[in-house]
Amino acid sequence: MTKAGMVEQIKRKAGLSTKVAAEKVYDAVLESVREALIGGDSAIFTGLGSFKVVTRAERAGRNPGTGEIIRIPSCNVVRFTPGKKIRAILN
Template sequence: MKPNHLLETVMTKAELVSKIHEQSGLATKAQAEAALDALVNILTTAMKDGNSVTFTGFGSFKVIERAARKGRNPRTGMEINIPAGKAVKFTPGKALKDTVK
């Protein structure tokens, strides 16, 4: 039997657009999709520029620096060097944490 985290369902972009359309009052799904695309573009640009983005009660997105480190190739077990880089980190807000509990 698979662990619970592997049984999760995934909301697709089309399903998210439909939900935005239903709940926002936008006239068409095309407008809802344009709004979603704009949001993703704004978030991406902000983080690319090194800014954090915070939605009070939901959470925050920020870019973190990862140091170079050693790892292992899972197929061969050989040690590899993983270069330093950047990654996006999401920290959920209190309201989101409380809702998910």
């Protein structure tokens, strides 16, 4: 689903009168999630799942062009864990 599709769904399901209002809701939710993740918190959506920041360990990789083994440094990544209901529906 694209942003435009999500905005249309928010407009329809929340009973908002304009797409501009729905887009403000969409932007506010995303900004809140971004701020939580940047602050080191997790963002939990009951019934959907949670987003949290985890540190990926340093590891060895391979340059596909030369075959040379390279070091990939550790970094922070966002990980999504689906909730119980979503896992049950998908499986």
